[in-house]
Amino acid sequence: xxxxxxxxxxxxHDGVLTVGRRAAAELFTHPALVEVRIxxxxxxxRTRIIKALDAVEPRCKGADAAGEVFPGLLGPAQLCGRGExxxxxxxxxxxxxxxxxxxxxxxxxxxxxxxxxxxxxxxNVVAEFEPATDAPWEDVASALRLGVLRLAAHLAQAxxxxxxxxxxxxxxxxxxxxxxxxxxxxxxxxxxxxxKDVLVxxxxxxxxxxxxxxxxxxADGAVVSAQYGHPALKNPTFVHQNHPIVAALRASxxxxxxxxxxxxxxxxxxxxxxxxxxxxxxxxxxxxDGAIVTKEGGGNADGDVALKLDALEDLGILAVGLFAEMxxxxxxxxxxxxxxxxxxxxxxxGNYDELVQLEATDRALGGERLGIVDAAASxxxxxxxxxxxxxxxxxxxNRVTCAGEA
Amino acid sequence: xRIVHYLNQFFAGVGGEEAAxxxxxxREGTIGPGRALAAQLGSDHEIVATVxxxxxxxxxEASAPDELLELIRGASPDxxxxxxxxxxxxxxxxxxxxxxxxxxxxxxxxAAMHPxxxxxxxxxxxxxxxxxxxAREMRPSLERLAGAIETLSRGEExxxxxxxxxxxxxxxxxxxxxxxxxxxELLLARLGGDRERTEVLLPNFGSVTPSAPIEDSGGAxxxxxxxxxxxxxxxxxxxxxxxxxxWLRYQLEGLDRLExxxxxxxxxGFSTVAANADPHRLLPLDVARDLEREGRxxxxxxxxxxxxxxxxxxxxxxxxxxxxxxxxxxxxxxxAILTAT
Numbered sequence: 001x002x003x004x005x006x007x008x009x010x011x012x013h014d015g016v017l018t019v020g021r022r023a024a025a026e027l028f029t030h031p032a033l034v035e036v037r038i039x040x041x042x043x044x045x046r047t048r049i050i051k052a053l054d055a056v057e058p059r060c061k062g063a064d065a066a067g068e069v070f071p072g073l074l075g076p077a078q079l080c081g082r083g084e085x086x087x088x089x090x091x092x093x094x095x096x097x098x099x100x101x102x103x104x105x106x107x108x109x110x111x112x113x114x115x116x117x118x119x120x121x122x123x124n125v126v127a128e129f130e131p132a133t134d135a136p137w138e139d140v141a142s143a144l145r146l147g148v149l150r151l152a153a154h155l156a157q158a159x160x161x162x163x164x165x166x167x168x169x170x171x172x173x174x175x176x177x178x179x180x181x182x183x184x185x186x187x188x189x190x191x192x193x194x195x196k197d198v199l200v201x202x203x204x205x206x207x208x209x210x211x212x213x214x215x216x217x218x219a220d221g222a223v224v225s226a227q228y229g230h231p232a233l234k235n236p237t238f239v240h241q242n243h244p245i246v247a248a249l250r251a252s253x254x255x256x257x258x259x260x261x262x263x264x265x266x267x268x269x270x271x272x273x274x275x276x277x278x279x280x281x282x283x284x285x286x287x288x289d290g291a292i293v294t295k296e297g298g299g300n301a302d303g304d305v306a307l308k309l310d311a312l313e314d315l316g317i318l319a320v321g322l323f324a325e326m327x328x329x330x331x332x333x334x335x336x337x338x339x340x341x342x343x344x345x346x347x348x349x350g351n352y353d354e355l356v357q358l359e360a361t362d363r364a365l366g367g368e369r370l371g372i373v374d375a376a377a378s379x380x381x382x383x384x385x386x387x388x389x390x391x392x393x394x395x396x397x398n399r400v401t402c403a404g405e406a
Numbered sequence: 407x408r409i410v411h412y413l414n415q416f417f418a419g420v421g422g423e424e425a426a427x428x429x430x431x432x433r434e435g436t437i438g439p440g441r442a443l444a445a446q447l448g449s450d451h452e453i454v455a456t457v458x459x460x461x462x463x464x465x466x467e468a469s470a471p472d473e474l475l476e477l478i479r480g481a482s483p484d485x486x487x488x489x490x491x492x493x494x495x496x497x498x499x500x501x502x503x504x505x506x507x508x509x510x511x512x513x514x515x516x517a518a519m520h521p522x523x524x525x526x527x528x529x530x531x532x533x534x535x536x537x538x539x540x541a542r543e544m545r546p547s548l549e550r551l552a553g554a555i556e557t558l559s560r561g562e563e564x565x566x567x568x569x570x571x572x573x574x575x576x577x578x579x580x581x582x583x584x585x586x587x588x589x590x591e592l593l594l595a596r597l598g599g600d601r602e603r604t605e606v607l608l609p610n611f612g613s614v615t616p617s618a619p620i621e622d623s624g625g626a627x628x629x630x631x632x633x634x635x636x637x638x639x640x641x642x643x644x645x646x647x648x649x650x651x652x653w654l655r656y657q658l659e660g661l662d663r664l665e666x667x668x669x670x671x672x673x674x675g676f677s678t679v680a681a682n683a684d685p686h687r688l689l690p691l692d693v694a695r696d697l698e699r700e701g702r703x704x705x706x707x708x709x710x711x712x713x714x715x716x717x718x719x720x721x722x723x724x725x726x727x728x729x730x731x732x733x734x735x736x737x738x739x740x741x742a743i744l745t746a747t
Contacts, residue, residue, distance in 0.1 A: 103648075103674065115580060181597050183590075193677065244586035252590050290593045292586075298675065298717055320593045322585055323606060325576065328719040332527060332573035334609035345596045346606040349585045350578045353649065353719065384649070385578060386717070396586025401605065404574040 001091035004040040004123045012159035017058075017091055019125055019155065027154060028127070028147030032135035036147065039365050041094075041109050041124045046362040049107040049126060050370055050377050052389045053095040053228045055119055055236040056148055058088035059221065060156035069156075070149045070221035072202020081216030086156050089165075092122045092238055093152045095144050096366030097129050100137050101195040104372050105231030105389040106358065106381075113358040117390040118397050119238075126365045127151065138194050145226060149237075170216050170250075173259055181289035182258040185215075185245040186279055186312075186319075187395070188304045189235070190227045190296040191264040198235075198296070199224045200262060210263035210279045212286065215246040218260060227296060232352060232385055232392040233324055235296045244396040245292050258286045265297065265304045276307035284315050293321045295394045298352075299337030306336075309343030320345045324392040325402050327351045329384070335402070349393060350400035352386045407514075407559050409453045410478045411440040412488040412504050414497040418458035426496075427736055428460030430470065432477040439544060443487070446552035451559065455481040457504075464500030465732035471507040478508060485558060490518035490537035490547045491525060495728040498525030505532035514558060518551045521571045522612050524724035529572075533564040536571045611720065622704075626740040629707035630658070631730065633715030634681065634688035634747045635673035646714055647674030653713035653726050658706060664691050675716035676747050688745055707739050715746065 002015035010020035019038055028036040041047045059069050062084025068075035069085070107119055114120035127148060131140040176182055189198035191206035198205065200223055213222065223240035249257045263279045266272055283291050293308045295301035305321045312319040323346055325335025331351055340346075357380070364377030373381050385391050391400055415421055415428045417438045436444050437456045444453050457477045464470045478486055486508040488501035501517040502525035508515040515532040519525055520539050535554045537547035550569040557568050564570040581588065588605070595603050620626050637645050643654050664685035671678040671688055686692045689710055697703045711730055715723070734742055 101677065183593060244584060245589060248584070248586040248590040251587075252594070254594055255590070290597055292589045292593055300675070318593065318596045320589050320596065322589055325606065326717055326719065327576050328721065331576035331578075333719040333721045334611065335576065335606055336609050339608045344601065344604055344608060345592050346604045346608075347585050347589045347592060348605040351576060352717070354578050356578075386649075393585070396584055396589055399580045399582070399584050400578055401581045401585065401588075402576045402578050403605070404576050 001088050001123045004042055004091070004125060006038055006040060010154060010158045012162055017088065017123070017155060023154065024151055027150040028129070028143065030143035030147070032132050032139035032143040033129055034132050035130040037128045039126045039128065041126055041365060043109060043114065043121050043123070045109045047109040048361040048364045048378055049094060049096050049109070049124065049366050050104060050364055051096050051098055051102070051366040052105045052107050053097070053099060053102060054145065054148055054225050055092045055094045055238040056152040057238050057241045058091055058093060058152045058155040059241065060086050060153045060160060062086060063160065069153055070224055073146065073149055073199065073224060074153060077201040079217070080220035080222055081214050085220055086160050088156050088159055090123055091155070092119065092124050093148050093155065094124045094126045095129070095148050096126055098367065099141055099195055099228050102228035103231055104370060104387060106370065106383060106387050107389040108358050108361070111359045113356065116356065116388045116400065119390045125151070125155065128365060141195060141226065141228070145224070149224065170219065173214060173257060176256065176258070176287050180254065180256040182287050183249055183255045183290040183292065184258045184261050184283045184286055184288045185243065185249065186261045186263065186283065186291050186293040186308055187243070188263050188265045188293070188295045188301060189223070190301065192267060195228050197226045199226050205262065205264040208264055210261050210275055210282055212282055213260045213262050215243060215257065215260055218243050218246070223262065230297050231387050231389045233297055233394055235393065235395050236390070239393065239395045239397050245294060248396070255290070258288050265295065265301050267300065269303070272303055272307055276304065276311045279308050280311035280315050280317065283312060283317050288317050290318045293319055294396065299326060302336055303338035306338045306340040309340040313343045319343050320347060322347045322349055322394055322396055324349045324394065325351045326353055327402065329353050329355055331402065347396070348402045349396065349398065350385060350391065351402040352384065352392060354385050355382050356385055356388065357382050407451045407484040408482065409451055409485045409487055410481050410483040411436065411443065411453050411456045412474065412486060412501060413437060413439065413456060413458045414464070414500060415458060415460040418456065420458065426460040426462035429463055430457060430459040430473045430477055432457045432480065439548065442544070443548050443552060446548055447555060451555065454483065459500060461496035461500065462732040462736045465496040465728055466736055470500070471503040474504045475507045475511055478513065483513060485514040485516070485555065487551065487555065488515070488517040490551060491523055492537055492541060493520045493523055493539050495524050496732050498523035499528060499725065499728050501525055502529035502534070505529050508532065516554055516558060516564070518547060524721065524728055526572060527721040528725065533570050534572055535564065536569045620741050624701055625704045627705050627707055627738055628694065628703045629734050629739045629742040630689050630691065630694060630710045631742050631744040632689050632710065632712050634745060635671050635714035636669055636685055636688045636712050637672055639668055639670050641670070641672050645672055645712070647672045648714065648716045650714040650718050651722060653711055653730070655709045655711050657709050658691060659708045661691065662695055664689060673714050673716055673747060688747070690743065690745070707737060
């Protein structure tokens with residue numbers, strides 16, 4: 001996608017995606033939603049999106065492929081990850097507005113602030129919404145989530161007949177030749193109840209033990225975010241569809257990808273220990289030589305990464321963990337809330353507390369006011385990095401990092 | 407140089423914990439460690455006065471640094487030297503704050519403490535020189551401090567080789583590659599035998615030795631504290647819901663229960679529904695009053711202290727801890743229940 005438009009009918013021609021206003025609105029029909037407005041925000045637009053919730057890449061299955069994307073939500077929860085998948089690269093469907101427990105996020109589409117988030121480089125189809133007065137917030141969130149997924153599939157379907165700009169073949173995972181080190185992407189997902197949950201084949205992983213997943217399942221939407229908190233530290237559906245660690249492992253000819261271990265992030269320490277040891281056990285059973293461990297959420301989730309790194313290294317599986325730092329505004333505080341005791345290879349996705357200045361914009365989507373700084377939504381503002389959508393992405397989506405001044 | 411030396415009540419010879427409430431005072435010449443420090447300094451320098459203050463007073467009275475600064479000014483020094491405070495938290499905070507106040511007032515200043523002292527972060531713009539962990543290391547600590555004073559007297563800045571400590575600020579920047587790509591490269595390095603490489607060093611949070619149990623709880627004054635951000639309804643003092651920079655106190659006098667609707671949690675890190683429905687789940691005033699009536703505790707402290715423990719910087723939280731300890735000791739509290747969320 002190289003340009004977006006909103007029009008009467010949904011269509012895709014030569015990289016221009018037109019979102020059909022009426023068709024899009026119908027996909028959100030639900031008693032919990034009074035109205036949904038579709039707008040667009042493209043890179044370079046003097047636009048700010050506030051209160052951005054989820055971001056989803058438009059995808060659908062090929063006409064001959066069995067099943068549907070987002071199994072368990074748009075169709076039955078049958079195994080996905082096989083057959084043709086159509087992808088509208090360069091675009092995302094973004095929901096924006098108030099939901100409980102969702103700390104306000106900010107996404108700048110132009111100027112220096114746009115350097116801070118990978119989502120700023122995408123053509124965003126933004127769905128603003130008006131909840132029904134007496135609808136429970138859980139219903140609003142669920143209706144919105146389904147609408148966004150339907151819209152993402154609907155947009156991709158419009159391009160199904162177009163000649164693809166590129167074709168990528170994702171091979172089934174090799175069983176292991178013994179020649180290259182086998183590496184697992186251990187992916188922790190948040191499980192903290194309503195508005196802070198992640199759905200796997202349509203259901204929460206809360207209370208589950210970790211499970212193994214073929215990365216192709218992720219590509220077809222087996223994991224969908226229902227986690228709207230932690231703007232900088234969230235993993236929107238988009239990064240599960242385009243798992244950055246999986247992509248980086250696939251791109252390396254020095255390792256063999258041994259799949260994804262998906263693991264919930266329980267809040268109780270003994271549960272954290274339990275799932276960490278089970279994750280390590282799964283990796284051992286997969287014949288892993290190494291693992292890269294990621295999280296979702298704030299300081300609590302540091303514990304999940306730390307425990308897993310130690311548990312993996314205890315089994316002789318070398319491990320790297322991704323952490324955002326909470327090093328204070330001046331960057332002098334200890335950055336990790338919970339650190340591993342002996343695993344030491346850590347990647348920094350940046351300091352959560354450092355302040356950034358954002359230029360004023362011509363318009364804002366997602367709301368009228370930015371409550372965290374009590375400013376109009378399009379004003380010039382100063383905010384901690386923590387508020388910038390996707391900036392410190394725990395799955396390694398972004399380039400922000402943090403280092404001591406020389 | 408004319409030097410004024412700052413000490414706590416203990417090193418000034420006033421007394422131990424029983425004298426921790428001592429207000430700021432000044433004496434001519436050297437006291438205690440000041441004598442040993444003077445012996446290390448050449449005849450070009452003279453410690454003309456010693457100012458001191460009780461640890462609790464210094465850590466809990468907001469006016470303490472200004473009061474001390476007035477006493478320091480009275481001796482017209484070229485340099486204020488504070489400490490060494492070793493790992494003592496309240497003393498370290500006091501040294502840091504008085505050195506910072508002097509430096510801001512245009513008086514040269516230097517503090518000395520151990521790198522783990524929570525005061526370290528509050529000394530800016532004054533430099534801090536490393537000291538040992540305990541007073542057993544007084545002598546090498548004073549030698550290093552004396553060397554630093556010599557350096558300062560030559561008009562030079564203190565550097566790492568002088569024993570200067572303080573954290574190197576970490577700044578956000580854009581790397582050439584994504585964190586995911588860097589993670590794969592780091593894992594390859596680790597698989598290749600490099601066990602040192604990392605972008606983040608493991609932090610050292612130190613450890614806290616628990617105090618001995620109180621001997622007679624039936625005679626003890628007990629305080630309730632929480633990091634659950636429990637505040638009166640409407641959050642009148644605007645406590646932050648995350649990344650708190652301060653703490654607050656609220657009255658419990660005359661209160662038997664925390665009624666729903668009278669208090670709320672503004673904590674941004676957990677669902678506050680259950681806590682708001684029954685604030686005792688954050689601050690157990692109900693059972694504490696029962697224990698008080700039953701005589702199982704002597705009395706309940708007349709106010710509770712609260713902050714939001716959510717994304718709070720460690721240095722800030724350690725500072726809160728030192729201030730709370732000083733505050734409670736001043737009030738004669740023997741034990742506290744600190745609820746965490």
